[in-house]
Amino acid sequence: QVQLVESGGGLVQPGGSLRLSCAASGSSVSRYVMGWYRQAPGKQRELVAIISSGGSTNYADSVKGRFTISRDNTGNTVYLQMNSLQPEDTAVYYCNIRHPLFPSSSYWGQGTQVTVSS
Secondary structure (H helix, E strand, C coil): CCEEEEECCEEECCCCCEEEEEEEECCCCCCCEEEEEEECCCCCCEEEEEECCCCCEEECCCCCCCEEEEECCCCCEEEEEECCCCHHHCEEEEEEEECCCCCCCEEECCCEEEEECC
């Protein structure tokens, strides 16, 4: 069983930066696709960014050029560097990992709140 622990959320002013981290434990997930999703109040959960085991990345259009996803050398921790944050980025951010060949093997973190406000 895999556990995901997220950290790094908080309150930031518009134009500021935050870095989210998600550490996986319980099993090696170096082959998994790792990603970040977010859910704002009253809205559906949406993809923010994903990164493959080989380092290929994909971003939502709304965050391209502002957010950067990366993973550490062990492949068990994923980061989301968020720059130039705007109020519309306010949401609960969730870490997700999934096996590329077995999509049912998917795990979610508990979520971390990001609030962008002056």
